[in-house]
Amino acid sequence: MPGSAAFIQFENVSKAFGTAKVVDALDLHVGQGEFVSLLGPSGSGKTTLLMMLAGFEAPTGGAIHVDGKRVERLPPYKRDMGVVFQNYALFPHMTVAENIAFPLKMRGVGKAEREARVTRALDLVQLGHLQDRKPAQLSGGQQQRIALSRSIVYEPKVVLMDEPLSALDKQLREHMQLEIRELHRKLGLTVIFVTHDQGEALTMSDRVAVLNRGKIEQLDTPSGLYDRPRTRFVAEFIGETN
Ligand code: ADP
Numbered sequence: 648m649p650g651s652a653a654f655i656q657f658e659n660v661s662k663a664f665g666t667a668k669v670v671d672a673l674d675l676h677v678g679q680g681e682f683v684s685l686l687g688p689s690g691s692g693k694t695t696l697l698m699m700l701a702g703f704e705a706p707t708g709g710a711i712h713v714d715g716k717r718v719e720r721l722p723p724y725k726r727d728m729g730v731v732f733q734n735y736a737l738f739p740h741m742t743v744a745e746n747i748a749f750p751l752k753m754r755g756v757g758k759a760e761r762e763a764r765v766t767r768a769l770d771l772v773q774l775g776h777l778q779d780r781k782p783a784q785l786s787g788g789q790q791q792r793i794a795l796s797r798s799i800v801y802e803p804k805v806v807l808m809d810e811p812l813s814a815l816d817k818q819l820r821e822h823m824q825l826e827i828r829e830l831h832r833k834l835g836l837t838v839i840f841v842t843h844d845q846g847e848a849l850t851m852s853d854r855v856a857v858l859n860r861g862k863i864e865q866l867d868t869p870s871g872l873y874d875r876p877r878t879r880f881v882a883e884f885i886g887e888t889n
Pocket of ligand 1: 691694
C-alpha cells in the first residue's frame with residue numbers, strides 16, 4: 648500500500664461520463680473512525696465519489712483501497728459498507744423489521760441471529776416499538792432513522808451517507824445530526840458524509856473535503872477551513888450561509 652496507512656485511500660482517481668470529467672485525478676485519505684464530509688456545490692462530484700466508494704460506479708482511472716484492500720472492481724455487497732441515501736430507499740411492502748433484516752438475509756445470516764441484530768439496530772435509533780409498521784406509516788424522520796438502522800445492522804466498519812438529512816425540516820435535521828454523531832462515536836464507525844450544506848459539514852465532521860469541479864480544493868478540520876481557507880473558492884463557499 649503506497650504511503651500512509653489510511654483506512655480509505657483514493658489515489659489519483661478519475662471518473663468521466665463521456666467527455667465530461669466529473670472527478671479529476673483526486674487523492675483522499677481517511678483514517679479509521681474518522682467522520683469526513685464531502686462538501687461542495689451541486690455538480691462538484693460528491694455523489695460520484697461516494698458511488699465509486701460504494702461500488703455503484705467504477706472509476707475510469709486510479710485506485711481505491713479500503714482497509715488495505717483494493718476495492719474498485721469489487722461489487723457493492725463485497726465492500727462491507729453501509730449506505731444511506733437522501734430518499735431512504737426502504738422497501739414499501741416490507742415491515743420495518745423486514746427492511747432492517749434484509750441486508751442480513753442477503754448475507755445468509757440465520758433467523759435467530761437476524762432477529763437479535765434487528766432488535767439491537769432498532770434500539771440504537773430508539774424505534775423498537777415501530778418494528779411491525781410499513782414505511783408509509785412512518786414520518787420522514789422515522790423513515791430516515793430506519794434507513795440508518797439498516798445501514799449499520801451488519802456492523803460495517805464504514806457508513807456512506809448521501810445528503811441523508813436534506814429532506815427533513817430544520818429542527819429534525821439538527822436533532823438527527825446529533826444522533827448520527829452519537830452513532831458514529833458509539834460504534835467507532837468511519838463515516839463519509841455528502842452534503843452541500845456548509846453548516847452541517849462544519850458542525851458534524853472531524854474533517855471536511857471541499858470539492859469544486861471534481862477536485863478537492865482543501866481537506867481540513869472545520870476550524871482550519873474557517874481560519875485558513877487556502878483558496879478564494881473555499882473562502883467564499885465556507886463564508887456563505889444557508
Ligand atoms: P454532486 O453530488 O456534487 O451534486 P454529482 O457527482 O452528482 O455531483 O455529479 C457531478 C457531475 O457528473 C454532474 O455534472 C452530473 O451531471 C454528472 N453526472 C453524474 N452522474 C452521471 C451519469 N450517470 N451520467 C452522466 N453524467 C453524470
